[in-house]
Amino acid sequence: MAQVYAVGVGPGSSRYVTGIVKDVIQNCDIVIGYKYTLNTIDSLIKGKQVHEITMKNQEEAYQEVAKTLGDKKLVIPFTGDVNFSESEVVDRLIEVFGDVEIIPGISAIQVAASKARVPLDKSKVITMHVTTTIEEKKLELQKALIDGFSVVLVPRPWPKVPEKHFMQSEIAHYLRKNGFDTTSLKVHVFEFLTTERETEFVGTVKDLEGREFSDLSVMVINQSSLESYINF
Template sequence: MAHVYAVGVGPGSSKYVTEIVKDVVLGCDIVIGYKYTLKTIESLLAGKEVHEITMKDQEDAYQRVARTLGDKKLVVPFTGDVNFSESEVVDRLIEIFGEVQVIPGISAVQVAASKARVPLDKSRVITMHVTTSIEEKKLELQKALIDGYSVVLVPRPWPRIPEKHFMQSEIAKYLKAHGFDTASLKVHVFEFLTTDKETEFVGTVQDLEGREFSDLSVMVINQTKLESYINFDD
């Protein structure tokens, strides 16, 4: 019986790969993943059959391996947490392979929220990093800000199709066009989290207009107010 695992390998540093994911990768025969993701776990890949893929050829790779998998174990690693922003691919793996075991990882969303000191239980987490329509997600972003929540957001890079490209600059312009005072909204933008290339931009949403950031970026719109337990009556 084939064993297929979809695993999260953290936001970039090998230090953020969990022990259970390491064990699964070490125990597998085949690995299919994107270049950046494979780089994160390269020390675990000795002796494995490795397929480096892109969005264009991933389907061919999955189908090719499915035809010859037999009793071998396959791991498909995802940057961050496999349960966030990867549902389209995981659903396709289930369609192709049937039973797929999902093992979570540490998400860049968690790391970004921690660095910005924005608690997730007072935030809305939104990913635009999907191929389907994001119009409802844009409305979700507006509602979250109106309701006073902080927002941890993964933007959508799509430079070849400008109308689908929705990165930080486009988000800033969108919010301004819909009546938000973007000059008063505090924002953090993190790139290449947990790696030696990590950067942080701190400013306002208005400052994002015209600025370009990496595909590997997460933004945090910070509306958090301190609410420690000492401020509440019994």
């Protein structure tokens, strides 16, 4: 009987691949994934049957492997954590393969929050990285900021469709147009987290207007304050 695993391999560095995920990958027969994700686990997939996919051909690859999977073990690795910002793909995998075991990984969201020293339990985590409408998510962003929460956010790169492109610059314009004082909102933008290419931008949301960042970026709007146990 076939076994299918969807696993998170961390933000980019092989050091962030958990032990259980390494074990699953090393004991599988087939791997299907995007180039960036496969690069993260390159040392673990040598000798495996590997299918490198893009958004254009992923459906074809899933269908082709499903027909001949037999009793083999298949792994579909995801950058970061499978359970965050990947639900559209995971739902499709379940439709194609049936029973899919999900093994979480370390998300760029966690790493970004840690580097910005913004606790997740005092923040709202929002992903715009979906193909469906993000209008409700935009309202969720506004409400979170009004309510005083910090926000850890994954933007949406869609340069070929400008009206759907919602990266840091577009977010900054959107908030300013909706009445927020973006000169007072502190922000961090992290690119290529945990890799040798990692960068960090620190400033205000207003500073993001006109700036371009990588598709592999996370932003943190910091509204947190210290609330240690000694103060209560």
